[in-house]
Amino acid sequence: MSITYLEAIREAQARALADDPRVFIYGQDVGAFGGAFKATKGLAQQFPGRVLDSPISEDAMAGLAIGAALEGMRPILEMQFADFSTIAFNQIVNQAATMFWRTNVSCPLTVRLPCGGTMGSGPFHSQMLETIYSHYPGLVVLTPATVEDAYSMLLEAVAIDDPVIFCEHKLLYYHLKADALPTEALPANKARIARAGRDLTLVTYSAMVHESLAAADELRGEGWEVEVVDLRAVKPLDTDTVMASVARTGRLLCVGEAFPWGGVTAEVVSRVVCEGFDLLDAPPRRLNAKDTPIPYHPNLWSAHRPTARTIAMAARKVLQS
Amino acid sequence: MVQSAVEPSISAAAGAECEFYLKAFRFMLLSRVLDEKFASLYRAGKIMGGVFLGRGQEALSVSIGVHLRPGDIFAPLIRDLAGRLAFNEPILDAARTYFGSALGPMRGRDGNVHRGRPQSGLLAMISHLGAMISVVNGGLFARRLRGVKGTVGVASCGEGATSTGSFHEALNQAAVEKLPLVMVVANNQFAYSTPTQRQFACNSLLDRAAGYGVAGYEVDGTDLEACLRVVGQAVAKARADQGPQLVLARLLRLCGHGEHDDAHYIGAELKASDLGQDCLKLAEKFVLQQGWVDAAQLEQWRAEAVQQVEAAVVTAQREPGPDPFSANYWSALSSQYLVEGGATER
Ligand SMILES: Cc1ncc(C[n+]2csc(CCOP(=O)(O)OP(=O)(O)O)c2C)c(N)n1
Numbered sequence: 001m002s003i004t005y006l007e008a009i010r011e012a013q014a015r016a017l018a019d020d021p022r023v024f025i026y027g028q029d030v031g032a033f034g035g036a037f038k039a040t041k042g043l044a045q046q047f048p049g050r051v052l053d054s055p056i057s058e059d060a061m062a063g064l065a066i067g068a069a070l071e072g073m074r075p076i077l078e079m080q081f082a083d084f085s086t087i088a089f090n091q092i093v094n095q096a097a098t099m100f101w102r103t104n105v106s107c108p109l110t111v112r113l114p115c116g117g118t119m120g121s122g123p124f125h126s127q128m129l130e131t132i133y134s135h136y137p138g139l140v141v142l143t144p145a146t147v148e149d150a151y152s153m154l155l156e157a158v159a160i161d162d163p164v165i166f167c168e169h170k171l172l173y174y175h176l177k178a179d180a181l182p183t184e185a186l187p188a189n190k191a192r193i194a195r196a197g198r199d200l201t202l203v204t205y206s207a208m209v210h211e212s213l214a215a216a217d218e219l220r221g222e223g224w225e226v227e228v229v230d231l232r233a234v235k236p237l238d239t240d241t242v243m244a245s246v247a248r249t250g251r252l253l254c255v256g257e258a259f260p261w262g263g264v265t266a267e268v269v270s271r272v273v274c275e276g277f278d279l280l281d282a283p284p285r286r287l288n289a290k291d292t293p294i295p296y297h298p299n300l301w302s303a304h305r306p307t308a309r310t311i312a313m314a315a316r317k318v319l320q321s
Numbered sequence: 322m323v324q325s326a327v328e329p330s331i332s333a334a335a336g337a338e339c340e341f342y343l344k345a346f347r348f349m350l351l352s353r354v355l356d357e358k359f360a361s362l363y364r365a366g367k368i369m370g371g372v373f374l375g376r377g378q379e380a381l382s383v384s385i386g387v388h389l390r391p392g393d394i395f396a397p398l399i400r401d402l403a404g405r406l407a408f409n410e411p412i413l414d415a416a417r418t419y420f421g422s423a424l425g426p427m428r429g430r431d432g433n434v435h436r437g438r439p440q441s442g443l444l445a446m447i448s449h450l451g452a453m454i455s456v457v458n459g460g461l462f463a464r465r466l467r468g469v470k471g472t473v474g475v476a477s478c479g480e481g482a483t484s485t486g487s488f489h490e491a492l493n494q495a496a497v498e499k500l501p502l503v504m505v506v507a508n509n510q511f512a513y514s515t516p517t518q519r520q521f522a523c524n525s526l527l528d529r530a531a532g533y534g535v536a537g538y539e540v541d542g543t544d545l546e547a548c549l550r551v552v553g554q555a556v557a558k559a560r561a562d563q564g565p566q567l568v569l570a571r572l573l574r575l576c577g578h579g580e581h582d583d584a585h586y587i588g589a590e591l592k593a594s595d596l597g598q599d600c601l602k603l604a605e606k607f608v609l610q611q612g613w614v615d616a617a618q619l620e621q622w623r624a625e626a627v628q629q630v631e632a633a634v635v636t637a638q639r640e641p642g643p644d645p646f647s648a649n650y651w652s653a654l655s656s657q658y659l660v661e662g663g664a665t666e667r
Contacts, residue, residue: 024466049466050466054494055490055493055494055497057455057490057491057493057494058490059452059455059486059487059490059491060454060455060458060487060490060491060493060494061455061494062455063452063453063454063455063456063458063459063487063490063491064455064456064458064459064462064494065459066455066456066459067394067455067456067457067458067459067460067461067462067463068459068460068462068463068466069459070439070440070444070456070459070460071459071460071463071464071467072463073463073466073467075459087486090449090452090487091452091455091456094447094448094449094452095447095449095452095456097653098431098447098653099439100653100654100655101430101652101653102427102430102431102435102445103426103427103437103438103439103445104428105439105440106655137653138653138654140654140656140659160656160659161655161656162654162655162656162659187658188659189658189659235661236659236660236661237661239661
């Protein structure tokens with residue numbers, strides 16, 4: 001058997017719907033059509049009345065999910081593209097994220113954001129928003145990089161009593177395959193050593209895990225052993241695992257696909273510098289997408305985001321300094 | 322609940338209608354007295370942050386509260402003190418929240434009109450106008466999924482908020498989902514200081530209802546009897562599963578946007594017009610004319626309201642504020658394992 005990242009997301013939703021009558025899915029075209037990416041294919045038929053098409057109203061979709069969560073339901077909201085969640089931004093960061101702290105009533109909802117770039121998608125269908133949502137207290141932000149995590153972390157997201165931003169990467173949907181769904185998993189607050197190494201800690205998440213692993217392969221040919229840490233969740237950030245790795249390697253590179261200003265990579269570097277300056281043998285570096293909107297043409301797009309090649313280049317700089 | 326030592330001298334002929342009117346009237350009165358207290362505490366510098374009053378909008382607001390039942394949902398806005406009280410919000414909740422008492426529903430974490438008890442159906446508003454409406458939709462949607470019947474949700478807003486995208490998205494959503502939402506819009510002629518002609522260009526805000534396939538009603542917001550009737554009708558229709566309803570009330574805000582605002586921009590002519598009449602005074606006149614109560618009774622009700630308000634304010638004022646050093650105070654998540662350890666020290 002072989003299962004893709006996308007199928008894992010569908011299976012996790014099927015299981016959540018089957019296990020818990022409080023779960024329902026709401027989003028554009030998620031019903032009979034099965035979703036723009038087919039992440040809900042067949043679910044409306046399998047769970048009548050619980051997988052529902054919404055009007056194109058991201059603000060109202062999020063508001064509805066919040067209201068339903070307050071009633072004790074476990075809504076899963078599919079944003080067709082992460083980019084459009086900015087319409088729902090107010091509901092997510094001001095309403096859902098503040099709910100528990102203000103009222104002592106928890107607000108369990110999962111917002112699925114199909115995020116990240118794919119070829120030819122351009123400025124409005126390619127954005128990474130984990131950095132923006134992580135900025136806000138009261139949100140959990142998950143960024144699964146593997147088929148196994150896509151499945152187990154989505155199930156965990158539905159079970160979490162707080163609002164979860166589930167950043168699933170569109171580039172991984174069809175390309176990433178696993179032999180089987182996992183039966184057990186790390187909890188979302190734990191990062192994972194995706195590859196062990198002694199010379200450099202490369203901290204990353206989501207699709208960049210795979211570019212980073214390819215970069216590590218390339219660097220092995222040059223005699224470097226790079227340790228790749230897959231954060232899995234960016235909020236909460238598992239600083240302990242990162243620090244322990246940096247303690248072993250003495251060097252840090254942090255890679256993310258989001259825009260460069262601030263963000264997850266800046267946060268990781270800042271924590272390591274503030275809390276583990278003495279562990280570092282060289283100045284740390286960070287690598288992000290370029291500070292422009294995301295370009296359409298493949299030549300431009302592939303130079304806009306970090307790739308194995310640019311990650312290896314950045315890693316060499318850290319390794320050689 | 323308002324409790325009275327002396328039963329009102331209701332004429333036998335008037336019956337249930339009169340009783341209902343008087344119940345609403347007494348919540349209006351209580352609301353006005355509480356608002357006046359908050360205003361004076363604000364002037365005395367005893368309240369932090371802003372104070373926002375419902376002066377002149379009590380008839381409309383109370384009509385919402387008295388038509389709701391336990392189990393319904395209400396998303397009040399800043400001018401809805403009367404509706405809140407009639408929907409069983411304790412006076413103490415209001416006082417405690419304004420004073421930031423740790424014992425209030427918001428425990429000092431959020432203040433003034435933002436208070437609520439979501440699990441009792443009274444949503445805690447966020448400031449962003451229009452944002453509460455789809456949350457009411459969500460509650461109603463959840464009930465439908467669960468097979469719960471016969472409950473309604475009311476969301477309230479001003480004419481200014483009808484310009485937001487959230488308002489339009491939510492009204493359309495309620496219509497598409499055929500939810501038992503009652504949208505109550507108070508057109509009080511000003512959004513903060515902005516007059517209606519700078520807010521919308523349609524002739525009537527009722528177009529907002531028609532545009533989405535929602536039933537619409539207009540009512541004179543200074544007239545308690547009319548408000549009770551029209552809001553009641555809308556709530557009854559929603560309860561009978563006839564889809565979302567919109568009530569539009571014409572009235573005038575009889576104060577500034579908040580107590581920091583002297584409302585100098587409201588012209589004398591408008592104030593002197595029919596719109597500028599005080600709904601509480603009109604209701605008072607009405608109950609006296611009907612012979613439902615006499616002046617002495619009214620005076621006694623007012624005195625009782627004052628007493629209740631004073632008691633609540635004194636209690637809330639004496640209570641401790643939140644302790645910034647208490648455990649878990651600084652975690653915004655209910656899932657403790659997902660709270661980053663020591664994150665706030667960074
Ligand atoms: C989205 C948004 N923009 C601006 C504000 C600031 N604000 C608070 S109340 C208000 C006026 C509201 O007018 P209206 O909706 O007519 O209600 P009213 O205050 O007249 O009862 C404004 C501009 C806000 N709370 N939310």
